[in-house]
Amino acid sequence: MPPSNYDYPGYERSGPAYWSKTALLYGGVGIGALLWSLPFWWMLLTAVSANPTGAGSSLIPAETTFANFEDLFATQPVGRWFFNTIVFAGSVTLFNLTFDSLAGYALAKVEFVGREKLFLLFVATIMVPSMVTLIPVFILLSELGWVNTYQGLIAPLIANPLGIFLLRQQFKSLPSSLGDAAKIDGCNELQTFYKVYLPLAKPALATLGIYTFVTTWKNFEWPLIIASDESMYTLPVALFAVRNQYFTEWGLVMAAATVIVLPVLVVFMSAQKYFIRGMTLSGMKG
Amino acid sequence: MSTFDGGIGSRVVGAVGSARSRLAALADRPTTENNLVGYLLVLPNVVVFSLFLLGPIAYAFVLSFQEWNLFLGTGEPAWTEVFGVRLPVANYLDTLMPLPWENDWGSIRSPSYNLWWFAVRNTVAYTAVVVPVQIVGGFLVALALDTRIRGKKVFRAAYFMPVMLSAAASGVIWRWVMAKNGVLNELLRPLGLAYPWASSPDTALAALMLIGLWGGIGFNMILYLAGLQNIPEELYEAARIDGADGWQRVRHVTWPNLRNTHFFVTVLAIIGTFQVFGIALAFAEGGPARATTTIVVLIYETAFVESSFGRAASMAFLLFAVVFVFSYYRYRIQQQQEVEY
Amino acid sequence: MAETTLDGVTKRFAGDDGEVLAVDDLSLTVRDGEFLVLVGPSGCGKSTTLRTIAGLEAVSAGAVHIGDRDVTDVKPKDRDIAMVFQSYALYPQKTVRGNMRFGLEMTTDLPDAEITERVADAAELLDITELLDRRPAALSGGQQQRVALGRAIVRDPAVFLMDEPLSNLDAKLRAEMRTELQALHDQLGATTVYVTHDQTEAMTMGDRIAVLDGGRLQQVGTPMETYYEPTNEFVATFVGSPSMNIVEGTFDGEAIQLPGFEFPLADDQREAVEAGLTGETVRLGVRPEDIVLTDETGPRTVEFETLVVEPMGNENVLHLDHEMGEVVATVGGNQRVRKGDRVRATLGADRVHAFDGTTGEALFNRTRDEQRPPGVVGARGTDDRAETDGGETG
Incomplete structure (x- = not known):
């Protein structure tokens, strides 16, 4: 990283060397960014193209139509899938925020016997590939009759070592003198938690909340396994199913992809900062 | 001072002194209270971790040595012979x-x-x-x-x-x-x-x-x-x-x-x-x-x-x-x- | 307002390798209305002591009394205390008003109007009324300091506890706040326990000073007592700046033999040494201002070579070299001594301290000869600290 201060002797902001370097920089980054966005553009293009197979599309649309979207909404329970996904991502997020802020606070600020060992145990589970636990959890939920239910979708994802790790870090970074002051001001341990420390953890809660919501929203493998009935599909599973059903009708499939991708991109654009911070802090699972 | 400023009431070890003060040390209430509060706060996570991560890991391990089929039933060890020894490692083999x-x-x-x-x-x-x-x-x-x-x-x-x-x-x-x-x-x-x-x-x-x-x-x-x-x-x-x-x-x-x-x-x-x-x-x-x-x-x-x-x-x-x-x-x-x- | 007593307070922590003894059998009485300063180097146990009074640490042994009550097992909120933290510990999410109200809302059933009034009064007293609706992040360090004080004052506690409250301020503001805190204490008259590592702060603010080292109480007394009559070498060198010079020698029955110099003792000094000495070695202490440059020669004059001169403006600090070791002396700011100068100085017969070489206990101290300077034409009240002595030494 060149330093942010460019205002020093010898740094030329003109001349052929400077301009060729600049051109190279913008050219490289720009072409890369265009290539990166190309699949999105192609998706949108196909979704609004009049030919349902998408064949013969060019990079600039000749005419646009919403026929594919109308088709999609007419033949598929898209609303239900949206609802499922919101319930799924929303519940997992709420449970995570609640449970993990409780545990994160206890692991950071309450001294109790076995605290460090418990934390290690929680964090060590990050190492386990999800395929190891998917099978037994599926068996467990089958026994409970929770296959194709919301509780079956939601419950297993509440155990989130990353959330505990993140919030413990946050609470650890807050000064313990605040807790002392709160105790002198008459708070017990629980009041100290929700009156003093919890409001101060808002940035981390926002980060974790948005991060959890998006990763749950886009989670593919778990709903794929537990939601086998069309009425319980979440959007990613639904897209997969739509594609298998309408194999060559790419116009329809891309309309479905657009419906899934757009909300995520909107969330990302409006909360880029939080999401990137969450990503950076957690270095999440593949 | 900074050495001691970090933590609130850590474990207090039995005291020397009058009987009265010894009692005070043993009845170190913040610690008992802290234990209670601490366990209460981590309880929800302990439950979901046990059910959906820790338990399943152990069960998956057992499972990997068993014949298991959703339709045919469960639980038989997957026996096989390795160099003349009967071991339940058929799945791995x-x-x-x-x-x-x-x-x-x-x-x-x-x-x-x-x-x-x-x-x-x-x-x-x-x-x-x-x-x-x-x-x-x-x-x-x-x-x-x-x-x-x-x-x-x-x-x-x-x-x-x-x-x-x-x-x-x-x-x-x-x-x-x-x-x-x-x-x-x-x-x-x-x-x-x-x-x-x-x-x-x-x-x-x-x-x-x-x-x-x-x-x-x-x-x-x-x-x-x-x-x-x-x-x-x-x-x-x-x-x-x-x-x-x-x-x-x-x-x-x-x-x-x-x-x-x-x-x-x-x-x-x-x-x-x-x-x-x-x-x-x-x-x-x-x-x-x-x-x-x-x-x-x-x-x-x-x-x-x-x-x-x-x-x-x-x-x-x-x-x-x-x-x-x-x-x-x-x-x-x-x-x-x-x-x- | 209440007398506060620590009775054999001991605090052990479980450290990485075994226990750490933070406070060792400390007994101390803070008188009603007194401003007592706990002072010592870092790690001496002063903050831990304060935190046991606050109830933020449970004692391992001993008892704490506030007023007539044994509060050893009482929670902080029920101890009738308030505390000012080094980092101020203001709740960032609350306004100044919210910070000041919080303790009263949590611990009392006072009607809202009463709380509002008390906050307003305290704010008035500290001149922070116009800050009441701001949040701590929008305040300067000095303003945060005042809010932290205000939060303590509204509680109207029996005892104020202050943990290095000025150490995060810049030097100028710190000096101002020292005076202001004293004025505030005079006005409120509340018992105050004040922790600092800064001996200047301790000297200037305390009615009495309690010097701690290694978890043990070294001495309790007025600032002048700790300065002129330290009970041991630690207190002698900790209090005063620049530090007291210490030179090691032996006692031969008549005089103290220092390397390259013999310091003759007066009769009472000799008797004190004979009575108190446990081993062979005696450590002679003399404060920098008691090394006086002179033209005359005598039994107590020594010649030094000047190594370094530090001009401070009001005085010059001389680092002098002699066979006995390097000593520090101060002369007036207008006295020009140059690096490399040979200087002759006398150590006044009644200006030296002697400490036992093995135990560090004081054998004798210098004589006190404080006097009223010319120009004092009258007195208001009775508060004239230099003359009201009578602290206990322990």
Whole structure:
């Protein structure tokens, strides 16, 4: 990283060397960014193209139509899938925020016997590939009759070592003198938690909340396994199913992809900062 | 003083002194209260962890030694003979045999001998290409975006967007991008390079790598951008005074000072690519001709298509063994970073 | 308002390698209305002591009384105390008003109007009324300091506890706040226990000073007592700046033999040494201002070589070299001594301290000869600290 201060002797902001370097920089980054966005553009293009197979599309649309979207909404329970996904991502997020802020606070600020060992145990589970636990959890939920239910979708994802790790870090970074002051001001341990420390953890809660919501929203493998009935599909599973059903009708499939991708991109654009911070802090699972 | 300012009431050890004060020390109420509050607060997580992570790990281990089939019933140990000894390791043996070098490395060349080793081949090839390229790519993009370039946020968003997508969406979109009449061929046709990239067994795995890179480079870019922020400005100023030009500053200041990030990124990438699943399934469902059947795709099929849970569990544990080594390093780094923050 | 007593307070922590004894059998009485300063180097146990009074740490042994009550097992909120923290510990999410109200809302049933009034009064007293609706992040360090004080004052506690409250302020503001805190204490008259590592702060602010080292109480007394009559070498060198010079020698029955110099003792000094000495070695202490440059020669004059001169403006600090070791002396700011000068100085017979070489206990101290300077034409009240002695030494 060149330093942010460019205002020093010898740094030329003109001349052929400077301009060729600049051109190279913008050219490289720009072409890369265009290539990166190309699949999105192609998706949108196909979704609004009049030919349902998408064949013969060019990079600039000749005419646009919403026929594919109308088709999609007419033949598929898209609303239900949206609802499922919101319930799924929303519940997992709420449970995570609640449970993990409780545990994160206890692991950071309450001294109790076995605290460090418990934390290690929680964090060590990050190492386990999800395929190891998917099978037994599926068996467990089958026994409970929770296959194709919301509780079956939601419950297993509440155990989130990353959330505990993140919030413990946050609470650890807050000064313990605040807790002392709160105790002198008459708070017990629980009041100290929700009156003093919890409001101060808002940035981390926002980060974790948005991060959890998006990763749950886009989670593919778990709903794929537990939601086998069309009425319980979440959007990613639904897209997969739509594609298998309408194999060559790419116009329809891309309309479905657009419906899934757009909300995520909107969330990302409006909360880029939080999401990137969450990503950076957690270095999440593949 | 600072030595003692850190913690609230730690364990108090039995006191010397009058009987009264001894009692006071034993009745150290904050500690009892702290224990109670502490356990209360972690209880919800202890429950869900036990039910959905810790318990299942133990059960999966047991399962990997059992014949288990959703339709045929449960629980019989999967007996087999190993050098004349009866052991419940049939699942593991079925998975691993024949060994890859038998049949003149047949199972590496073709999926028809042993699908496990073919999946291992696919996964290792995927990892070997995707990991280095997405790390170097992510580093270069981060470096480029960390200059005085205008529109930094727009560029960053462009590279990062794929990370936001569900594997299902990435896989399906790219399937269409690479289809016979997809946009890729639209662009390549004038050059005479049109090819059925996704539906040919020769190119499907390479296509999958491309999808992996599409997401991976943006992800690593973010981690490197964060790493770059931690390099103190003074180091660059010192390097300038020592006469280092732009490239030398990258080489002698930037690169070595990102040592932690390199390690972190590498380990994360390896763990992630070893478990590649969603994009492979959504892109080509493991095909064509098993060309994109990775280890996790195989485990998924074995468990949830064939309902051979015991066999799938044994495969999952074999994968676990590999991932564990890398995960352990990742965990160690996370611990180190914790100290630094 | 209440007398506060620590009775044999001991605090052990479980450290990485075994226990750490933070406070060792400390007994101390803080008188009603007194401003007592706990002072010592870092790690001496002063903050831990304060935290046991606050109830933030449970004692391992001993008892704490506030007023007539044994509060050893009482929670902080029920101890009738208030505390000012080094980092201020203001709740960032609350306004100044919210910060000041919080304790009263949590611990009392006072009607809202009463709380409002008390906050307003305290704010008035501290001149922070116009800050009441701001948040701590929008305040300067000095203003945060005042808010932290205000939060303590509204509680109207029996005892104020202050943990290095001025150490995060810059030097100028710190000096101002010292005076202001004293004025405030005079006005409120509340018992105050004040922790600092800064001996200047201790000297200037305390009615009495309690010097701690290694978890043990070294001495309790007025600032002048600790300065002129330290009970041991630690207190002698800790109090005063620049530090007291210490030179090691032996006692031969008549005089103290120092390397290259013999310091003759007066009769009472000799008797004190004979009575108290446990081993062979005696450590002679003399404060920098008691090394006086002179033209005359005598039995107590020594010649030094000047190594370094540090001009401070009001005085010059001389680092002098002699066979006995390097000593520090101060002369007036207008007395020009140059590096390399040879200087002759006398150590006044009644200006030296002697400490036991093995135990560090004081054998004898210098004589006190404080006097009223010319120009004092009258007195208001009775507060004239230099003359009201009578602290206990322990």
